[in-house]
Amino acid sequence: MKRSLHVYAVLYLAFLYAPIALLPVFAFNDGTVIAFPLRGFTFEWFRQLTEIPALHAAVLNSLTIAVASAVLATCLGILAARAATRFEFPGKKGIMGLIMLPLVLPEIIVAVSLLVVLLQLGLSLGAWTVILGHVLIATPFSIAILNSAFQGLDTSLEEAAIDLGETKLSSFRLITLPLVMPGIISSLLIAFTISLDEFIIAFFLTGTDPTLPVYLWGQLRFPQKLPVVMALGTILVVASVLLLTIAEYFRRRGAARTGQKDAGGFL
Amino acid sequence: MSDRSTGPRFGRSEAAQGYLLVATPLAYALLLLAVPLGAILLFSFWTQDYLTLDTTLTLKNYREAFTDPLYGELLLRSLLISAAVTAATVLTAFPIAYFVSFYVPPERKAMWIFLITIPFWTSYLIRVFLWKVILGYNGVFNTTLMGLGIIDEPLTFILYNVNAVVITLAHAYAPFAILPIFVALEKIDRTLLEAGRDLGEGYVMTFLRVTLPLAMPGVVAAVLIVFIPTIGDYVTPRLVGGPDGLMIANMIQTQFLKLNNAPMGAALAVLAMAMVGSVALIFIALTRRFLRAPR
Numbered sequence: 144m145k146r147s148l149h150v151y152a153v154l155y156l157a158f159l160y161a162p163i164a165l166l167p168v169f170a171f172n173d174g175t176v177i178a179f180p181l182r183g184f185t186f187e188w189f190r191q192l193t194e195i196p197a198l199h200a201a202v203l204n205s206l207t208i209a210v211a212s213a214v215l216a217t218c219l220g221i222l223a224a225r226a227a228t229r230f231e232f233p234g235k236k237g238i239m240g241l242i243m244l245p246l247v248l249p250e251i252i253v254a255v256s257l258l259v260v261l262l263q264l265g266l267s268l269g270a271w272t273v274i275l276g277h278v279l280i281a282t283p284f285s286i287a288i289l290n291s292a293f294q295g296l297d298t299s300l301e302e303a304a305i306d307l308g309e310t311k312l313s314s315f316r317l318i319t320l321p322l323v324m325p326g327i328i329s330s331l332l333i334a335f336t337i338s339l340d341e342f343i344i345a346f347f348l349t350g351t352d353p354t355l356p357v358y359l360w361g362q363l364r365f366p367q368k369l370p371v372v373m374a375l376g377t378i379l380v381v382a383s384v385l386l387l388t389i390a391e392y393f394r395r396r397g398a399a400r401t402g403q404k405d406a407g408g409f410l
Numbered sequence: 411m412s413d414r415s416t417g418p419r420f421g422r423s424e425a426a427q428g429y430l431l432v433a434t435p436l437a438y439a440l441l442l443l444a445v446p447l448g449a450i451l452l453f454s455f456w457t458q459d460y461l462t463l464d465t466t467l468t469l470k471n472y473r474e475a476f477t478d479p480l481y482g483e484l485l486l487r488s489l490l491i492s493a494a495v496t497a498a499t500v501l502t503a504f505p506i507a508y509f510v511s512f513y514v515p516p517e518r519k520a521m522w523i524f525l526i527t528i529p530f531w532t533s534y535l536i537r538v539f540l541w542k543v544i545l546g547y548n549g550v551f552n553t554t555l556m557g558l559g560i561i562d563e564p565l566t567f568i569l570y571n572v573n574a575v576v577i578t579l580a581h582a583y584a585p586f587a588i589l590p591i592f593v594a595l596e597k598i599d600r601t602l603l604e605a606g607r608d609l610g611e612g613y614v615m616t617f618l619r620v621t622l623p624l625a626m627p628g629v630v631a632a633v634l635i636v637f638i639p640t641i642g643d644y645v646t647p648r649l650v651g652g653p654d655g656l657m658i659a660n661m662i663q664t665q666f667l668k669l670n671n672a673p674m675g676a677a678l679a680v681l682a683m684a685m686v687g688s689v690a691l692i693f694i695a696l697t698r699r700f701l702r703a704p705r
Contacts, residue, residue, distance in 0.1 A: 148505060159584060169543070231424060259453055259672060340535075359536070
């Protein structure tokens with residue numbers, strides 16, 4: 144039983160990693176067609192990446208949006224997670240349910256509903272409208288991460304600080320914040336990654352300046368540009384994995400700091 | 411805790427403090443989620459008259475959605491694809507969650523879960539596109555099978571159709587199914603399983619009568635968290651679906667951005683959500699007996 148499950152698990156991981164594993168294969172392949180057999184090894188596609196101004200503009204745009212979304216979503220996440228874990232109030236379930244709703248809502252619904260309202264209000268689309276949408280979908284993830292950070296917190300530590308003469312605010316700053324800091328960093332990184340990768344909302348709300356995924360989407364139509372897309376994808380995947388590894392490191396440190404059992408997982 | 415927060419030093423009640431904290435995220439969700447969702451609903455009762463928006467309330471869009479077979483077919487197909495993806499994802503995810511929860515040593519569980527979640531966080535567009543590379547006519551799958559001499563000519567039923575959409579989406583939503591089931595399995599008190607076996611049940615019966623019912627909350631959560639977002643997927647049907655694999659989100663996008671008929675797009679969005687919402691509610695009602703808290 145254990146053996147067959149183990150084999151299945153390894154095969155399943157192979158299935159999960161198959162697309163990502165192929166990326167570098169084609170990114171370094173010296174052929175314009177994305178198919179086997181492979182031709183030879185080249186850095187050409189990576190070199191070409193450095194020569195596309197539209198791509199650089201899209202990367203910059205995406206980074207700006209991702210940083211802003213990560214900071215805003217984490218701020219909202221801190222407020223909501225603190226309220227949910229520390230206080231009881233009527234209607235809490237419903238309120239938290241509404242805030243967490245984007246987690247299950249199809250992104251296209253979020254995108255078109257925001258689009259309709261923004262256009263009706265006569266507002267012009269741009270980076271800021273994408274940020275509005277990304278904060279909405281990243282906040283539930285931030286809350287999920289921060290909930291576990293706040294949950295593991297021993298409230299008697301804060302109470303002790305208050306008894307020793309600190310104000311509520313200073314005890315939050317001196318006691319609570321340092322303890323949940325790993326959770327906050329992890330939330331920032333996850334929200335950043337979500338925003339950087341998100342396509343549908345950006346596609347609808349981006350206006351004239353494309354984000355990186357919207358730019359990529361445009362390139363997928365041109366077969367001759369695909370090797371460059373593979374090179375770009377390789378860089379993106381390496382960056383995502385690095386960010387996630389850092390996020391996971393902080394999440395674990397946070398779990399250890401507040402004395403939780405580490406069961407893993409961001410959700 | 412409550413006696414402290416109502417104490418004179420704090421002034422405000424616990425509920426008031428909670429509201430004060432949650433006010434900003436709540437206001438954000440109301441303004442940017444609840445209001446826009448309401449707007450979509452309202453829009454679906456309006457009509458587009460070339461460049462102007464006719465704001466008299468009418469059921470015209472819904473009538474059109476129900477009479478034009480194209481819309482009906484897309485909605486039904488989207489629902490069926492979502493159901494197939496959900497079944498495939500949850501059934502293949504369960505053994506993984508079970509393996510990690512029951513057979514992986516505790517200190518290595520976090521690493522396994524991390525390994526499972528990594529692909530999910532890498533560029534969605536690129537992952538979907540690579541499935542096209544894998545499943546294509548000259549793709550990795552076909553050339554490998556032909557190289558091994560298993561098939562003589564490329565299989566064509568695996569790209570640009572519903573199968574490709576199901577495989578790709580099942581891949582995309584895998585962690586969403588694995589994590590809730592894993593969490594539910596982790597909560598199971600292992601002594602219950604020993605008790606089941608001590609009382610003479612075999613491994614299979616213990617699994618069916620103890621483990622599975624206790625894991626059901628996780629399975630139900632997995633089903634919902636895969637089923638509901640899947641219906642709105644745009645990228646996968648567009649890239650690997652071909653003409654017969656298109657889904658309702660592709661039509662919603664066409665209505666909004668190409669045909670400039672936002673009200674019709676809104677009506678289709680509302681219908682898709684209503685459909686997926688009612689199926690989800692029926693599913694919850696059917697599985698309710700598993701979800702009651704154990705006494």
